[in-house]
Amino acid sequence: MKVLLSGASGFIGQYVLKALQQRGIDVVAVSRSQPQIAVSFIKADLLSMDDFTSLVQQARASHLLHLAWYTEHGKYWTSALNLRWVEATTRLVEAFCAAGGQQVVVAGTCAEYDWQYGYCREDTTALNPATLYGVTKDVTRRLLMAMCAQYGVRFAWGRIFLPYGKGESIARLIPALIEVFCKKRPPFGVNVQAYRDFLHASDVAEAFIRLIIEGANGVYNISSGEPTRLADLVIKVASLLGTDPQAVLALPAERTGEPPLLVGENLKLKALGWRPALTLAQGLELCIQGVMN
Incomplete structure (x- = not known):
């Protein structure tokens, strides 16, 4: 091969x-x-x-x-x-x-x-x-x-x-959240009730x-094959970095019209x-x- x-x-x-x-x-x-x-x-x-x-x-x-x-x-x-x-x-x-x-x-x-x-x-x-x-x-x-x-x-x-994973664009959701909780960028809101x-x-x-x-x-x-609620994702990232997830959870979602579930x-x-x-x-x-x- x-x-x-x-x-x-x-x-x-x-x-x-x-x-x-x-x-x-x-x-x-x-x-x-x-x-x-x-x-x-x-x-x-x-x-x-x-x-x-x-x-x-x-x-x-x-x-x-x-x-x-x-x-x-x-x-x-x-x-x-x-x-x-x-x-x-x-x-x-x-x-x-x-x-x-x-x-x-x-x-x-x-x-x-x-x-x-x-x-x-x-x-x-x-x-x-x-x-x-x-x-x-x-x-x-x-x-x-x-x-x-x-x-x-x-x-x-x-x-x-x-x-x-490592190597993805820093503008994507997970690296962007990491940067927020490392205080490298301003917090932003996500659709916390959506599942991905x-x-x-x-x-x-x-x-x-x-x-x-x-x-x-x-x-x-x-x-x-496993749905993850975006609120839970935010909490996991914040917990791993030892910080408060409310910086993100308290904000309204910046993007609208997205599906509540995508699995x-x-x-x-x-x-x-x-x-x-x-x-x-x-x-x-x-x-x-x-x-x-």
Whole structure:
């Protein structure tokens, strides 16, 4: 097995690359910047490439794990770059399949679902994305599923829910809360009664590795399956830092119109033998250690 990994220098990609190497799986990373971990590396901007065939031939990989996409916090929901990533992704996968690739695994998103249902079941909850990001991810999944079926290549799509961990944007909820309770930024209000599905990035990485090792085919939620009330998240972070959560809990929510519940069923992934290794408390401790050290 040899894996061609795109987005290797991104937030999730760094965890995936580490997990692949820990298992002794041969990997070739492709991204615009050299990953921090020493690895066989092809420098490339997938959005600017004219010839994906040469990239695939250079990598000589049996498996493709495609994570690369535009993910700048606060901007990716509506960015026109989502449209360009649809094209780049389909061209990359087409070249990989045409070269005799055995399996394609691609990162999807919980934003493909209709969030009014709250609890997202893998095979039954309606898909009705409310953003350009969600729509383009869903379109990409449909295109790749049809393409891989035509080539007879196994295809797995992992819908990521709410990943967190060292290396994520400091503008995201958990690192932002840590900064508030470390007095590095002003407090802000959250929808304290809402429930969300958080999963540490290392467990997200292990889920993708499991899809590869098991030769999975189909759509899988990559989620904890456990609802966490945002008020409880705030209290946990504050407690770990030995401070008062009321600095955040007492403020009105800054964002409105968000669903009261967003949680993903993960039975299909568990059926492959995957389980989260970290509890939320353990994951938060690692995040805080990463900030403090």
